Amino acid sequence: MSENTLIIGILKTLNENQHALAAAVEEISNRLDQEASSIMAMNINGALDIINGNTTYIGDALETLEKLKN
Template sequence: MPNSDLLPSLLFKINENQLALEAAIMELSNWVEKRGSAEVADNIRGALAAIDRNEEFINMTLAVMMTPD
């Protein structure tokens, strides 16, 4: 298998890891908020918004890359 064939699979796995980290960090932000640090939780959620904004584009691009020619 040529290295170029591995790129879409690699990017897919990296994206999966990113989404898993997002979920874990969101759980932590909820935990922080319940302990009275709403401002910190809001800052965390604001930083995670970039992942949400980019998710659709990443998924569409991966779908195109993984489609056989």
């Protein structure tokens, strides 16, 4: 396995983990919002906004790396 293939695989796995963590945190945020912990929910949603914004950049970078691999 080439070094580039390994790096791309690791980054894809990290990206999948990021999506899973974001989904889990969003569920927690929704629950807190329902239980009148709206300040905490707002803080969590702010962090989720950062994660979601970075997801686009990571996806674009992975796509570029895939093209460079070939």
